[in-house]
Amino acid sequence: MAEEHLKRELGLLQATMMGLGGAICAGVFVTLGYAASLAGTALLIAMILCGIINLFTMLSYAELGAAIPSAGGEYTFAKASFGGFISFVTGWFEWISNMFYAAFSAVGFAYMVSYAIQASKMPLIASVSVIAVVTVVVFTIINIKGVKETGRTETALVVVLLGILGVFTFWGLLTGQRTGPLQLSAPGDFLGLLRASAFIFVVYLGGEAIAVAQAEIKDPGRTIPRAILLTSLALIAIYTSVAYVVFRIVPPEELAVKESPLAYVAEQFMGPLGVGIVTVAGSIAALSSVNTAIMAQSRVSYALARDGYFPRVFFKIHKDFGTPCLAIVAGAVLIAATAATGVVNFVAYATDFGFIVGFIFVNLSLIRLRMRKPNLRRPFRVPLYPLPPVLGIVTSALLMLFIEPSTLLIGIELFILGLIVYCIRMVRYYRICLAVGGMNFGVSGFCALLAFIIVSDPLAISMPHPMALVSLGAAVFVSLAYFIAGLLSITEDKGR
């Protein structure tokens, strides 16, 4: 099946809105407080610094997106330059991080809705998990209907969001309670500024959704670089102006203890209306992120299926809607399941790790492709090459050092899971059966040992007698079942 089946229906406006909607998530509304406690008013510098770091990598996205406008974004770039396992790992992290990003945003939206309902003293008719799952279902339907619908929805959401942020900024500037110029100060010195930058960088992630949808963008050679650069510059302008207004109204030390710093600031100069407006903006930001991430994950799994890493059914395009509906639905089921558990911390850490890994591989892909295919048609070329991609790699690697250790642990676990998936797809079926059979024998042996300990020395496992009997029964049952499973896995039916 040729990839031309995906329809090129997104123009410059829709592509840019997709990038902005992917990046401006609900996190912006809550991360400012802690970041301000680290960097003080110098957070403004951190915002610009992060924007520039983001721009280095976005330039790589722009060049590669214009040169190789196929579905899959980072995965497609890594495949063109490295191929094999490296490209799979890039696609794997891209897919996982977009799925978790959608789940994280859906849970964020659900929390905001339930908070607003409780604040207005109305009865809460559904739990946070139910609201999150319903949100995922609604945006899954929109995504299945067509990329045009996805783009229109995204444009509408982002226009409203930008309007609200615009009102916040101008109102804040006009009624700033402090007079005179803003004094920049960093309580944690340069290290504090770096830590704040690492913490706040997440607000720039997500703009690369444009690259993931590049197979559906009209005139990709011109539109993709423009949309990516417009998104990157607009993000710097939006975040810096919002942070500037925040510090004109409230000193940074006051923000650190606030759960929703932006709502607190808005309340100072807009009254209760400000809290309402910021809550609505946060909800819209979360919704636009859900929309973009559902689209992005499906295009990555579509591309992975195209190359045989994922089941072939994900490569099927709906004949009426022109979307990879099975890839959308399969991802949406996993997103809904993750959102329903409400495990927000895990999801947020996994998202950050996946996006940063993607950044590193995109920059590496650019360098390798320039060396291997110097004559490839490139409608856009990164200026000052090789400085931007090298700086992009270095800064992304530095970010890894400053992120939470648990993020790295989760990243390693996800890598192992990816490795298993890769082996399953690439290693021959009989060898997988042998390996699984061996593992079954291992589980069986372990359970048999457990049963033996319970029988021979009950004191070694301090539990009441009835509980010990149940445990013994369970251990024997599992041991037998897994032993038989092991035998069945390693042997073939001779009669067939």
Next chain:
Amino acid sequence: MGKVRKTISLLIGGIQCGLGVLASVFAYLVYADSWMRGLLAVTSEELYISMFLLLVFGIFSVFSGLLLVNKER
């Protein structure tokens, strides 16, 4: 012989899938339900390793079960 093997494979595969799903649900309950943690005497230090082991067992069981079922189809 083939029919017996097929029946046993489907049965054991089904049991493995069921055990895997149970282990995964159990991992979630250990994470989300403090009553369950108290019942099993899982401390906060042991929480993540318990969840990890249960999830690994769960995923492996489901995978092994599906492999058996698929092999005999």
